Amino acid sequence: xxxxxxxxxxxxxxxxxxxxxxxxxxxxxxxxxxxxxxxxxxxxxxxxxxxxxxxxxxxxxxxxxxxxxxxxxxxxxxxxxxxxxxxxxxxxxxxxxxxxxxxxxxxxxxxxxxxxxxxxxxxxxxxxxxxxxxxxxxxxxxxxxxxxxxxxxxxxxxxxxxxxxxxxxxxxxxxxxxxxxxxxxxxxxxxxxxxxxxxxxxxxxxxxxxxxxxxxxxxxxxxxxxxxxxxxxxxxxxxxxxxxxxxxxxxxxxxxxxxxxxxxxxxxxxxxxxxxxxxxxxxxxxxxxxxxxxxxxxxxxxxxxxxxxxxxxxxxxxxxxxxxxxxxxxxxxxxxxxxxxxxxxxxxxxxxxxxxxxxxxxxxxxxxxxxxxxxxxxxxxxxxxxxxxxxxxxxxxxxxxxxxxxxxxxxxxxxxxxxxxxxxxxxxxxxxxxxxxxxxxxxxxxxxxxxxxxxxxxxxxxxxxxxxxxxxxxxxxxxxxxxxxxxxxxxxxxxxxxxxxxxxxxxxxxxxxxxxxxx
DNA sequence: GGTGCCGGGAA
DNA sequence: TTCCCGGCACC
Numbered sequence: 121x122x123x124x125x126x127x128x129x130x131x132x133x134x135x136x137x138x139x140x141x142x143x144x145x146x147x148x149x150x151x152x153x154x155x156x157x158x159x160x161x162x163x164x165x166x167x168x169x170x171x172x173x174x175x176x177x178x179x180x181x182x183x184x185x186x187x188x189x190x191x192x193x194x195x196x197x198x199x200x201x202x203x204x205x206x207x208x209x210x211x212x213x214x215x216x217x218x219x220x221x222x223x224x225x226x227x228x229x230x231x232x233x234x235x236x237x238x239x240x241x242x243x244x245x246x247x248x249x250x251x252x253x254x255x256x257x258x259x260x261x262x263x264x265x266x267x268x269x270x271x272x273x274x275x276x277x278x279x280x281x282x283x284x285x286x287x288x289x290x291x292x293x294x295x296x297x298x299x300x301x302x303x304x305x306x307x308x309x310x311x312x313x314x315x316x317x318x319x320x321x322x323x324x325x326x327x328x329x330x331x332x333x334x335x336x337x338x339x340x341x342x343x344x345x346x347x348x349x350x351x352x353x354x355x356x357x358x359x360x361x362x363x364x365x366x367x368x369x370x371x372x373x374x375x376x377x378x379x380x381x382x383x384x385x386x387x388x389x390x391x392x393x394x395x396x397x398x399x400x401x402x403x404x405x406x407x408x409x410x411x412x413x414x415x416x417x418x419x420x421x422x423x424x425x426x427x428x429x430x431x432x433x434x435x436x437x438x439x440x441x442x443x444x445x446x447x448x449x450x451x452x453x454x455x456x457x458x459x460x461x462x463x464x465x466x467x468x469x470x471x472x473x474x475x476x477x478x479x480x481x482x483x484x485x486x487x488x489x490x491x492x493x494x495x496x497x498x499x500x501x502x503x504x505x506x507x508x509x510x511x512x513x514x515x516x517x518x519x520x521x522x523x524x525x526x527x528x529x530x531x532x533x534x535x536x537x538x539x540x541x542x543x544x545x546x547x548x549x550x551x552x553x554x555x556x557x558x559x560x561x562x563x564x565x566x567x568x569x570x571x572x573x574x575x576x577x578x579x580x581x582x583x584x585x586x587x588x589x590x591x592x593x594x595x596x597x598x599x600x601x602x603x604x605x606x607x608x609x610x611x612x613x614x615x616x617x618x619x620x621x622x623x624x625x626x627x628x629x630x631x632x633x634x635x636x637x638x639x
Numbered sequence: 640g641g642t643g644c645c646g647g648g649a650a
Numbered sequence: 651t652t653c654c655c656g657g658c659a660c661c
Binding site: 605609610 | 653
């Protein structure tokens with residue numbers, strides 16, 4: 121459990137503001153002098169006030185506690201790394217490719233304030249050495265929320281997905297061993313158990329059990345109907361194969377067994393992109409889906425065209441949109457599975473977890489929208505947009521997925537009996553709102569059900585207050601670290617978006633269209 | 640009393 | 651700008 125300043129670990133009781141108890145610090149936990157992260161569990165001041173002792177509970181899982189003097193601690197309010205010389209093997213955290221990653225110190229040179237760190241980024245086999253300035257090295261995991269950590273990510277580069285991703289890295293990286301075969305990287309929003317899981321995956325190289333889970337989950341998803349426009353692809357799930365046979369894109373998909381991409385995207389270029397969007401205003405790039413060929417979906421049009429000049433694409437709740445129904449289903453699956461995996465992976469004995477699954481049918485929405493030829497499709501400006509991490513969970517960037525950096529504002533476009541979370545590009549970005557018309561939207565609620573067999577929702581789409589699932593309700597106070605940032609801040613939840621303001625927001629959307637620069 | 644989140648303050 | 655939380659409305 122992650123402890124937060126101001127919260128008594130496990131108790132959930134709020135301490136006095138600015139209490140030092142709960143502050144994450146590092147202290148030498150063993151005889152080797154390596155710093156180990158922990159939290160201040162208690163402060164003991166001598167009767168004469170001459171000395172203050174800090175009881176540190178370490179994060180090593182054993183709950184071990186030791187007392188230290190302030191001069192022995194490293195962290196906010198105590199020593200800084202510049203006061204120390206990091207030992208070889210010291211666990212540190214650095215930002216690599218825009219995300220925090222842990223590594224081990226190889227050598228620390230105080231004279232140059234450089235630290236050579238060995239890291240094993242997800243997607244790599246073998247370790248990589250990076251040389252970082254001491255200022256860029258942390259012995260504590262960043263307190264910054266996972267979501268915000270993702271904001272640091274160069275999403276344009278992620279979305280690009282070209283091989284130059286790594287070569288263009290500014291990191292002073294030296295490949296030491298192992299191939300460059302990529303693995304899916306985990307989203308920053310994963311909890312610690314999940315990080316452990318990722319380690320296990322590295323060790324086991326795609327556990328069989330996981331495959332079963334994914335296939336089962338895929339069955340659920342694939343059995344969902346896309347829309348009245350969308351031919352069924354039921355029965356195709358036999359293509360759910362070994363994850364390795366599917367895409368192993370260098371995506372941000374936390375699992376990677378399923379990714380939106382099936383092949384490396386050629387680097388987008390201005391010309392190609394423009395050409396792609398020229399003509400009928402539709403891209404020429406075809407999204408193949410994941411490890412699926414046309415033969416698998418021969419009855420699925422590559423791009424849905426209706427009424428001559430209108431095309432259908434799908435807008436996922438994760439704020440991405442995609443043109444191909446099969447691909448979109450996988451996209452939705454990845455989003456869905458990424459969200460549910462922590463609970464799917466829990467043992468059945470985990471009462472709380474399973475209750476949360478059983479009792480809370482999580483709904484995932486997408487919107488099917490028509491894109492008129494007269495409307496400008498997303499422009500190249502989208503290329504430098506980042507896929508919103510959607511609380512750090514979700515899908516791999518896809519060449520046909522348009523990504524908005526502004527995800528804080530969520531729009532829910534209502535239709536009779538239904539609602540669909542969507543994102544309004546806002547702020548200063550020159551986003552072309554990609555909807556020719558909000559009319560004729562097709563929205564279908566995708567609902568998680570018990571994996572014992574998919575059931576289809578027939579409950580009212582719109583929930584009254586109190587029924588709305590919020591992070592607190594879903595995860596509970598004991599898993600506050602899983603809450604979306606907004607919930608943590610007591611702001612309006614952005615993960616389980618309610619529907620109270622749908623009508624008003626829909627009106628706002630209509631005001632968005634046509635966007636600037638779109639005729 | 641629990642929950643969701645607005646508004647505003649601290650860092 | 652990010653993070654946090656008092657306080658209030660609602661259930």
